[in-house]
Amino acid sequence: MNQQISRIALVxxxxxxxxxxxxxxxxxxxxxxxKAKQDNAIQRVAQFRIDRGKIYASxxxxxxxxxxxxxxxxxxxxxxxxxxxxxxxxxxxxxTQGRSRAGLERGQNAYLTAGNANVGTIIQKLTxxxxxxxxxxxxxxxxxxxxxxxxxxxALRGKCGAAVVLNPKTGQVYVMASxxxxxxxxxxxxxxxxxILHSPGACPGSSAALLNxxxxxxxxxxxxxxxxxxxEALDSGVYNAxxxxxxxxxxxxxxxxxxxxxxxxxxxxxxxxNFVQAYQHxxxxxxxxxxxxxxxxxxxxxxKNFGFYAHPPIELPSNEVSASGEYDxxxxxxxxxxxxxxxxxxAFGQDKLLVTPLQMALVAAAVANNGxxxxxHLVNKVTGPGGxxxxxxxxxxxxxxxxxxxxxxxxxxxxxxxxxxxxxxAQIPGVKVAGKxxxxxxxxxxxxxxxxxxxAPADDPKVxxxxxxxxxxxxxxxxxxxxxxxxxxxxxLPRASNQ
Amino acid sequence: MGARAxxxxxRNRELVYLSVVGILTGLGFASVYIARQAExxxxxxxxxxxxxxxxxxxHVVARSTVPDADPYLLPMAALLTAVGVTEIxxxxxxxxxRQGLWIVVGVALxxxxxxxxxxxxxxxxxxxYLFGIGAIALxxxxxxxxxxxxxxGARLWVHVGSFRFQPGEFSKIxxxxxxxxxxxxxxxxxxxxxxxxxxxxxxxxxxxxxxLASSNDLGSGLLYFGIFLAMxxxxxxxxxxxxxGVALxxxxxxxxxxxxxHVHERVTIWLHPWTTHKVFCPSTGGLALRQDCExxxxxxxxxxxxxxxxxxxxxxxxxFTTTDGHQLIPYxxxxxxxxxxxxxxxxxxxxxxxxxxxxxxxxxxxxALQADDGFSKLLAAGLTFGFALQTxxxxxxxxxxxxxxxxxxxxxxxxxxxxxxxxxxxxxxLLVSNRANSS
Numbered sequence: 001m002n003q004q005i006s007r008i009a010l011v012x013x014x015x016x017x018x019x020x021x022x023x024x025x026x027x028x029x030x031x032x033x034x035k036a037k038q039d040n041a042i043q044r045v046a047q048f049r050i051d052r053g054k055i056y057a058s059x060x061x062x063x064x065x066x067x068x069x070x071x072x073x074x075x076x077x078x079x080x081x082x083x084x085x086x087x088x089x090x091x092x093x094x095x096t097q098g099r100s101r102a103g104l105e106r107g108q109n110a111y112l113t114a115g116n117a118n119v120g121t122i123i124q125k126l127t128x129x130x131x132x133x134x135x136x137x138x139x140x141x142x143x144x145x146x147x148x149x150x151x152x153x154x155a156l157r158g159k160c161g162a163a164v165v166l167n168p169k170t171g172q173v174y175v176m177a178s179x180x181x182x183x184x185x186x187x188x189x190x191x192x193x194x195x196i197l198h199s200p201g202a203c204p205g206s207s208a209a210l211l212n213x214x215x216x217x218x219x220x221x222x223x224x225x226x227x228x229x230x231x232e233a234l235d236s237g238v239y240n241a242x243x244x245x246x247x248x249x250x251x252x253x254x255x256x257x258x259x260x261x262x263x264x265x266x267x268x269x270x271x272x273x274n275f276v277q278a279y280q281h282x283x284x285x286x287x288x289x290x291x292x293x294x295x296x297x298x299x300x301x302x303x304k305n306f307g308f309y310a311h312p313p314i315e316l317p318s319n320e321v322s323a324s325g326e327y328d329x330x331x332x333x334x335x336x337x338x339x340x341x342x343x344x345x346x347a348f349g350q351d352k353l354l355v356t357p358l359q360m361a362l363v364a365a366a367v368a369n370n371g372x373x374x375x376x377h378l379v380n381k382v383t384g385p386g387g388x389x390x391x392x393x394x395x396x397x398x399x400x401x402x403x404x405x406x407x408x409x410x411x412x413x414x415x416x417x418x419x420x421x422x423x424x425x426a427q428i429p430g431v432k433v434a435g436k437x438x439x440x441x442x443x444x445x446x447x448x449x450x451x452x453x454x455x456a457p458a459d460d461p462k463v464x465x466x467x468x469x470x471x472x473x474x475x476x477x478x479x480x481x482x483x484x485x486x487x488x489x490x491x492x493l494p495r496a497s498n499q
Numbered sequence: 500m501g502a503r504a505x506x507x508x509x510r511n512r513e514l515v516y517l518s519v520v521g522i523l524t525g526l527g528f529a530s531v532y533i534a535r536q537a538e539x540x541x542x543x544x545x546x547x548x549x550x551x552x553x554x555x556x557x558h559v560v561a562r563s564t565v566p567d568a569d570p571y572l573l574p575m576a577a578l579l580t581a582v583g584v585t586e587i588x589x590x591x592x593x594x595x596x597r598q599g600l601w602i603v604v605g606v607a608l609x610x611x612x613x614x615x616x617x618x619x620x621x622x623x624x625x626x627x628y629l630f631g632i633g634a635i636a637l638x639x640x641x642x643x644x645x646x647x648x649x650x651x652g653a654r655l656w657v658h659v660g661s662f663r664f665q666p667g668e669f670s671k672i673x674x675x676x677x678x679x680x681x682x683x684x685x686x687x688x689x690x691x692x693x694x695x696x697x698x699x700x701x702x703x704x705x706x707x708x709x710x711l712a713s714s715n716d717l718g719s720g721l722l723y724f725g726i727f728l729a730m731x732x733x734x735x736x737x738x739x740x741x742x743x744g745v746a747l748x749x750x751x752x753x754x755x756x757x758x759x760x761h762v763h764e765r766v767t768i769w770l771h772p773w774t775t776h777k778v779f780c781p782s783t784g785g786l787a788l789r790q791d792c793e794x795x796x797x798x799x800x801x802x803x804x805x806x807x808x809x810x811x812x813x814x815x816x817x818x819f820t821t822t823d824g825h826q827l828i829p830y831x832x833x834x835x836x837x838x839x840x841x842x843x844x845x846x847x848x849x850x851x852x853x854x855x856x857x858x859x860x861x862x863x864x865x866x867a868l869q870a871d872d873g874f875s876k877l878l879a880a881g882l883t884f885g886f887a888l889q890t891x892x893x894x895x896x897x898x899x900x901x902x903x904x905x906x907x908x909x910x911x912x913x914x915x916x917x918x919x920x921x922x923x924x925x926x927x928x929l930l931v932s933n934r935a936n937s938s
Contacts, residue, residue: 002868004733005880009864011729012887016857019891020850022898023804027846031805037773039790041827042802042818042842049818072824079822097822129813 048077053112053137055092055104057146058380064092065105076134086183088144090212091176091378094184104140104378107317111382112137118390136385143172143380148491152177155484162213162357165465165488168365168455170395171374174463174492178213215314215321218354219468222440223282224451225349227363230279230413232302233290234406241409243275251288253344260284279413280421282437284348291347297338299346306363306401309336313375313398324355349438361466364453366401367410368461373399415458423452426482428490432458435485437477447471452481456489463492509570510562516574517558520581521551527585527814534815546588550581557606564613565933569866575859576925579910582852586840587832587913589815594832594913601915605922612926620930624874627680630673635706637670641714667719668920675726675885679877682734686873690735715761718892718904722885724748729884730877768794769902797903799828800838811845832913834905837894860887863928869935879931882924
């Protein structure tokens with residue numbers, strides 16, 4: 001019988017050995033793909049056992065997100081609470097059980113949960129692990145300026161719109177406001193979430209408070225896009241500041257008249273003007289002609305130099321940042337086939353263009369920073385649980401939009417808009433302000449998306465930005481958005497340059 | 500002196516190994532204590548002391564009854580129960596206390612078996628039909644109205660007052676004793692495949708299978724069938740029996756898959772645990788992703804295993820509850836104890852645990868080889884193979900090597916009947932080993 005016994009012994013041992021092999025598979029090969037599974041509750045729970053890092057505003061004191069400890073099922077869990085009840089709500093985002101995460105809470109989750117690969121963090125985590133202590137995440141210190149952010153949110157209250165202000169030389173984002181906002185503390189409660197989703201109609205159509213209009217909101221830019229057209233006109237050498245034009249009040253494209261702003265039957269006429277004046281008074285007919293001369297291909301290529309058709313490299317999750325450009329409305333997709341674009345209308349920002357406020361702030365920043373766009377940063381630094389700096393974010397160039405000389409000319413043109421053009425309501429005594437208004441048609445009569453892009457001080461720019469207010473009745477960019485921009489510049493510029 | 504002094508007797512070696520197990524148990528409870536200080540007191544360490552004392556008592560009984568028996572088996576059983584209780588304790592104190600009590604009962608029956616059968620366990624041979632009928636009777640017990648209870652869709656439990664047990668676990672031991680005795684007696688004639696001799700065998704076995712299939716206990720069905728084939732092979736050396744048996748089983752499996760919804764469901768879960776679109780969910784009658792419905796338990800279990808990775812989270816530091824304190828894996832301390840251990844001990848710990856199982860099987864089979872009579876050989880081989888196969892069926896199910904069927908992991912899982920039955924299995928192996936070594 002012994003031979004048979006040896007054989008079944010072998011069978012028994014092989015069966016058990018197979019278990020070791022299978023365990024090895026599930027513990028070394030499979031975990032990567034299993035972690036990504038939607039229903040992997042362990043991964044979700046495990047993250048709540050980490051003492052998630054705090055999120056601070058630029059002053060390093062104002063806490064935008066912190067934790068409350070709670071014990072459940074024999075473990076200490078850390079749940080998020082947002083002491084400011086929604087300051088920069090879409091930027092900070094939320095981290096909850098039921099609705100997962102959004103904003104920086106999602107985009108910077110690795111730092112916040114000590115999952116980043118910096119040596120200091122790895123050592124810290126290892127020691128915490130060995131001590132049996134709670135893993136502590138890293139803190140984020142943002143560039144968000146509390147006071148200016150509050151001013152932006154107050155100014156936009158009751159409206160739909162967004163404001164972005166950043167430092168054109170470093171890319172630090174001081175203000176990123178999207179209205180309506182929400183209180184992230186209410187995300188988890190069923191009634192709270194419903195009320196966020198159906199927040200009372202600040203604007204017709206979608207008032208979606210969860211949407212970060214500053215980075216995801218897609219708007220027709222209207223005349224602020226003339227800045228990109230002008231950059232191409234100057235940079236290509238086809239035009240210069242002194243180029244002369246005649247404005248009959250309309251341009252003729254595809255055999256039809258495209259009129260200037262105002263009553264189409266009796267449009268404004270400016271007659272003989274130079275390029276600076278054409279920009280200063282935002283004359284559609286002239287930009288229409290320029291666009292037809294340059295062609296859609298060159299305009300689209302120039303827009304790409306400004307970062308259109310790309311996701312600005314900001315710390316938010318990639319699906320919370322939209323690319324700007326020509327959109328096929330039916331397919332809901334970007335296209336860059338110049339043959340499908342209408343160069344005349346494209347040149348003054350109508351056609352099928354859709355842009356984000358962040359992208360337009362970067363257009364202003366490009367002019368302010370001699371043609372170079374710095375990568376926008378919401379995060380200033382990452383600090384360890386003990387307070388030491390883990391990562392300091394350094395300024396980094398992202399795009400070269402145009403030659404410095406073209407930027408210098410555009411700088412003067414944008415100043416002219418504020419000193420004596422469509423943007424006079426942005427004037428600040430003692431500060432040279434540069435700007436451009438935009439009033440984009442929404443399809444409804446007398447209802448516009450009102451834009452203003454700006455930077456200041458024009459001779460040594462410290463802030464640049466964009467403000468958009470949706471669905472303003474008779475609201476021209478110069479009247480509605482420029483005053484908000486003025487308030488933001490005043491809040492952010494050093495007192496010395498104010499009065 | 501030197502060499503001679505170092506050559507310890509079997510029981511002295513057993514004592515040394517038990518001490519090592521005692522220290523390991525202490526370390527295990529200590530690490531659970533460190534990780535979970537908030538809800539676990541120093542008192543938890545008394546578990547380790549209690550265990551050591553309990554096994555010391557078992558050792559003393561073994562010293563007087565089976566002095567020459569294999570010295571590894573008792574310490575390995577002690578280690579497996581200790582690992583089990585530590586993990587069960589970590590998952591919920593109340594169950595650990597109950598499991599502790601069952602281990603006491605198990606050790607007591609182990610001692611009784613050793614004391615009662617120490618002269619000659621082979622007298623069991625005379626009562627073979629009693630064991631055979633007993634095995635069937637035990638299997639039928641849960642079907643008796645008023646006694647049986649259905650748990651998890653399988654009618655396997657017997658309730659007497661507040662006392663609940665699974666007679667199937669004992670039925671397995673009885674069946675092995677019966678098969679060992681019957682096959683020893685009829686092995687020559689069986690090898691010629693005479694219907695007269697094969698008859699009773701098929702009747703008893705067929706009755707077992709019928710009961711198991713009708714009670715939805717597929718894991719036990721597979722286990723009994725495997726034990727039957729293995730012992731038949733050992734007794735007759737006829738490979739054709741094994742092949743016929745496997746072919747019959749495969750045919751039966753296909754029919755069962757087609758006809759029995761429960762079997763069909765198990766196989767479907769096994770083949771496609773995750774779906775990307777909603778499918779029919781039998782428990783709610785609506786539509787759901789399969790991972791949220793039928794394969795919920797297995798999927799949650801495999802996430803637990805994967806979360807362990809190479810080194811594990813550490814005892815007491817795994818994740819078994821949701822953020823609001825609900826259990827993530829249903830029946831984690833019985834059917835899925837392995838996924839809990841794999842998460843906390845990691846690949847290193849899980850592999851070590853499986854190596855202990857392999858070692859146990861190796862020692863058991865060695866005893867079967869050393870035994871010098873047919874009944875002893877068949878008994879030891881049957882018990883050991885059953886032990887190996889049961890481990891494979893549950894862990895293999897958890898690891899998706901085979902379809903998952905609920906069955907306990909010997910010595911480790913929470914469950915009184917299982918622990919007690921396995922202590923009887925251990926007693927059987929020690930008795931055979933003692934006889935083989937002393938003759």
